[in-house]
Amino acid sequence: MGATIKDVARLADVSIATVSRVLNKTAPVNQDKRLRVEAAISQLGYRPNPAARSLLRQETGGFGVLIPSLGGEFFAGFLKGLDEEAQASGFFCLIGAAHRQEGELEHAMRQMQGRVDGMVIMSPGQSAEKTLALVPNDMPTVFLNTDVSDPTIPYLNFDNHGGAYRMVRHMVEMGHEHIAMITGPTIAHDAVERLRGYRDALRDSGLSLNPDLEFHGDFTEESGYQAGKAILESPLRPTAVFSANDFSAFGAMSAFQEEGLRIPEDIALGGFDDINISRFTTPPLSTVRVPTFELGRRTMKTLIGMVRNIPEDVMTPDVLPTELIIRRSTDPDA
Amino acid sequence: MGATIKDVARLADVSIATVSRVLNKTAPVNQDKRLRVEAAISQLGYRPNPAARSLLRQETGGFGVLIPSLGGEFFAGFLKGLDEEAQASGFFCLIGAAHRQEGELEHAMRQMQGRVDGMVIMSPGQSAEKTLALVPNDMPTVFLNTDVSDPTIPYLNFDNHGGAYRMVRHMVEMGHEHIAMITGPTIAHDAVERLRGYRDALRDSGLSLNPDLEFHGDFTEESGYQAGKAILESPLRPTAVFSANDFSAFGAMSAFQEEGLRIPEDIALGGFDDINISRFTTPPLSTVRVPTFELGRRTMKTLIGMVRNIPEDVMTPDVLPTELIIRRSTDPDA
């Protein structure tokens, strides 16, 4: 058990109120008393008890973060941005992952109930409206990468649709007319947006949409591998494939190379996310870079702006731009 | 502001003490009163205030987790195991990442001070003894993947040395006599252990240790790529390369293939960690599988055993086995 404010007061020979005042700079304190208090604090290694403080202030100094998974650089970058911004303002983050299973999201929220002052929710598989029903009314909440139709719900994301759109347009410009897509999970909002971008790009290019060129995946390497195999067996063999994320693109790349195909000469391949590895595959993978760190920072800034009532810090709705990265897997001259 | 215990008591027409008793089953309560209380609780959606409870009980129900980074499946699996076990016992995890910079570890600990009942510290770059000086004396703490010489310090890990050893022995069995290693950061404990395994395997195989065959890396793809380039330019060209982790192995693979080398015919390559992607590279990567999830579970079980005083749950010191996974990058027939 650490020292309490009473111990400090006794040692410094002042009242606990005075200790509290030097601690929070909430009122002027005499020079000598302040010094005595500060000395006592460092001598005892005193730290205010967060529980006691929370109880009185009715705030915890923390935010809850709910994400579908901890794996992948995607989340790592996002969490880093989130945490960095939070730390800068003295907040901490309580991270809850893997709310894929039914009820898990709700359970995680219960767990966080009363331990946080606000929430960040990334729940690509469920609409914000539906999720919002689970969070307490007065709890400031920011949504990410979620299906949200109500514009008053605080929401940030990056431009999934635009990124996919530009990738496919790039493939068209490289001369491809039969472009397949390996999709992400149909319930995931980002996957749906990327699919929409793919379709819009084809349509705007005067190419016909062919359902047989949409191969189902779930963002994993394994699903990309299976889809790659399926693509090679399909009657209308595409000359280019856009994979909904880099992981599944690797799976497809593996499948193609196993059959001796050259990329991009025999079949071009593009991904999405630009994770570290993508630069180092053979050939390097064309992809769409997403600003995960920046998204995290802005999200946290917004959330803090909400609880601190700083309207100019609240940046929502907000959609950050994504960047097309062209490498050899789609362009032999890259 | 949610309902308090008083609101429940008023609605159920009992005292707050009675409410507390049905809440904690700490003493028998009349059937009808219990029902009234339970009804009131669910009607009001009442949840006990964690701060108030912590204040009184002098415990938080949470554990702090300090890890060097959030990126990679390695940590994802570990955190998942940790969290799953914690949830099962009603605890939550406060995760702090990236304490690479000087003082960051200490800051994170300060932050967690008073918010957690115990800590999990993975600090590969610093000895446990040194780190332990920063944590409060009475705070139960488990170390992972750290340099710990004092056997009384609770410590878990998996067998880095043995995994590296078996990988290199495997390469020797495949007929290689000049085996290089791409190391991890020299300050990281796991990297050092893997290097030790490499050296011991060479020694036990009757091969000479050659400092010129140890290439410096830092676990990143980029460093693996650079080391790969350096290897190709080295006077004594090795026929096999053991990379300290899969990421850096990918970088090396990229460097080798850029020069048109065939793996494993021209040069064999092995990694460490067996992350998802390793199965899908061309060729698939031989590696060492590490039980990240299991390590997380056991760590948390141990920590809970410590705070709850359940000696049979405390499994420390403990070193989990690793598994050699042979794929085509070292064995053409795999």
Add this chain to the structure above:
DNA sequence: TTGTAAGCGTTATCAT
């Protein structure tokens, strides 16, 4: 079996 009241460590409102 139940209620009253003390107390956990803080902050904030009074007086002084």
Add this chain to the structure above:
DNA sequence: ATGATAACGCTTACAA
């Protein structure tokens, strides 16, 4: 400028 003291929401003696 400073010190008592009430209050935050809860658990737990202690009485009844």
